[in-house]
Amino acid sequence: MSPLIEIVNVSKAFTIRHNRSNSLKSSFIGIFHKRFRETKETLWALKNISFNMTPGETLGLIGRNGSGKSTLLRIIAGIYQPTQGQVRFPNGTRVGAMIELGVGFNPELTGRENVFLGASIHGLDRREVEEIYPGVVEFSELDSFMDVPIKNYSSGMHARLGFALAISLNPGVLLVDEIFAVGDEAFQRKCIQRMEELRAKGKTIIFVSHAAETIKNFCERACLLDHGSPVFLGAPSKAIEEYHRLLAS
Secondary structure, rough: OOOOOEEEEEEEEEEEEEOOOOHHHHHHHHHOHHHHEEEEEEEEEEEEEEEOOOOOEEEEEEEOOOOOHHHHHHHHOOOOOOEEEEEEEOOOOEEEEEOOOOOOHHHHOOOHHHHHHHHOOOOOOOOHHHHHHHHHHHHEEEEEEOOOEEOOHOOOOOHHHHHHHHHHOOOOOEEEHHHOOOOOHHHHHHHHHHHHHHHOOOEEEEEOOOOOOHHHOOOOOOEEOOOOEEEEOOOOHHHHHHHHHHHHH
16 A cells, blocks of 8 residues: 655754843853853754555554654644655645644634634635534534634633544544543543544544553554654554653663
8 A cells, every 4th residue: 555644764953042142232242251152052853753654544653751742743744844854745635733722723713713714724615614614513512612712712622623623624644642631531532433433434643642552542553752763663562662661761
């Protein structure tokens, strides 16, 4: 089966600025005093990540905080550009991303307006958005709040609306970052069930989770990252073992 996603030697570097000068005075002082001078440090958040994914496959990303999991999702989603390497979608696959609560939402707009705005950014015309809108409302269970500005939403309501929109875009690839850490247990079960349905329809899913049992039960493969580098890619049970060994050390 031909790959749906090709991730080829992807690395990502960020520049961290220390003693950043915010005024002409501080810049002038830095000329004479070394400790006040601005310095730059390069941080490699990801180093040489490579793997392919086929339609219907589910991959779990695991690792300690700061290991690069969310950065990798952002690169796949096109939010970040890799410093080195490439992410390729040979068939022009649409990506649905649930990476951060409310990313892309305008807090001053209502839930309804944000659904139309978010869907249009992903290339849907008004007719297509109107077709998916009832499903977004039904899944999110926010029908009484769709005309309320989302700045008044709780974090759980953000999660419901964001996830409902992401899965309603009919994505070939769904990216999910710790969605199961928010919302109540019923909503978490609902998310898992919908993701199972999407996988059965041949959708490809990549998600970050610290829930070992979810990774084992839901994924065909798991990728363990540490300090931006791939440590293990393979069977979820083995990946969890390696993760626990990493934590113990």
